[in-house]
Amino acid sequence: MGITERKEREKAEMKRLIMDAARRLFVEQGFEKTSIRNIADEIEYSPGTIYLYYKDKSELLFDLHQESFQKLIEQFQRVLNIRDPFERLTTMGRYYMQYGFENPELYELMFLMSSPIETIECREEIWEDGHVAFEMLRQIVRECIEAGYFKIDDVEGTSMMIWATVHGLVTIHLRKRTTMFREDERIPRLEHAYERFVELIKGKI
Template identity: 40%
Template sequence: MGVLERKEREKQEMRELILQTATRMFLEEGYEKTSLRNIAEKIEYSPATIYLYFKDKKELFYAIHERAFENFFAHMSSAETIANPMLRLRRMGELYIEFAFQNPELYDLMFIMRAPMEAIKESRAEWGCGPRSFELLRTTIINCMEAKLMKSMDVDVAALSIFSFIHGFTSMTIRDRLIMYPKESLRTLLEKSLDNMIDLMKA
């Protein structure tokens, strides 16, 4: 291995170490308590080292946000093997709920916190990871309509309606805004509510 290749590998290894450490600290301590200085102390390097890889905390957390969406996309894509698009849509709802409940802090970073999106605006980069996941939903809805399993309507209206419903319910659950219901029954309630919404859209 040449000098340049070795340096590039070491650079990638350091970036990966920073990302993994920052993710672990975020999950354990939360966004506000995770600082670049604390991350640097954890990996036993100076804060200046982190600035070689990330402009600021927002950019670092956007990288975590992007990786979380990659995992989310892979998780949701497992439903694509289901031939019946209506059953696939139902399964996608289950997978969304499952991911959110298993990864509440990452879900918060992906769908609620402003910092990752502020990093995109400041860098003027394109947000590719979020829309790619949303396109899975749109495609499934199109398949439902083509198969005459769902009422013909504007695809984006249908997709946003389903997403907004499940996102809102899931977010309220994770943020403890539905404490009037027993915690152990919330997932079942959410899934049944999703069933009712999908039923209203059936042809």
């Protein structure tokens, strides 16, 4: 049945076409300002067509959501060859922040948007990649404890706290709550705060 195969392939290609256009527009001009009609224009199809491939706008966002987590996980994997677990942990944090600063719209989608979540509450599998990423953090924290870097055996609480800190720093920047600093000093200040955090947990947790 070569025909059904081709059909499937074409369907996948169309989804990709839509997703690529959506990503381009989202990254360029943000989620709020990108409409289904914009995406339809971009790929030279009618708005209705998009609904033949995606149930609604949320589902479209979710494909991007997943893709974005894959990208973050890729970044995290760059860290796996670092021997020392503490060094590995802190570098991971730096990559996390870098990812957020460099891909604001994707970070928004992954950690800041509420709309995709609401529609999807039933589909728990959506968080699989998110959980994978968090498990990577937990694993490293575990190793730090085993290696004696952290004195208290609390993987869960420590991981959560570390995530909250880097996430907080990224979010403060993405939502432009840094007006107390000069524009060109904002990211450096946040990076500095992170280094303060690293010093803090260094051998003292």
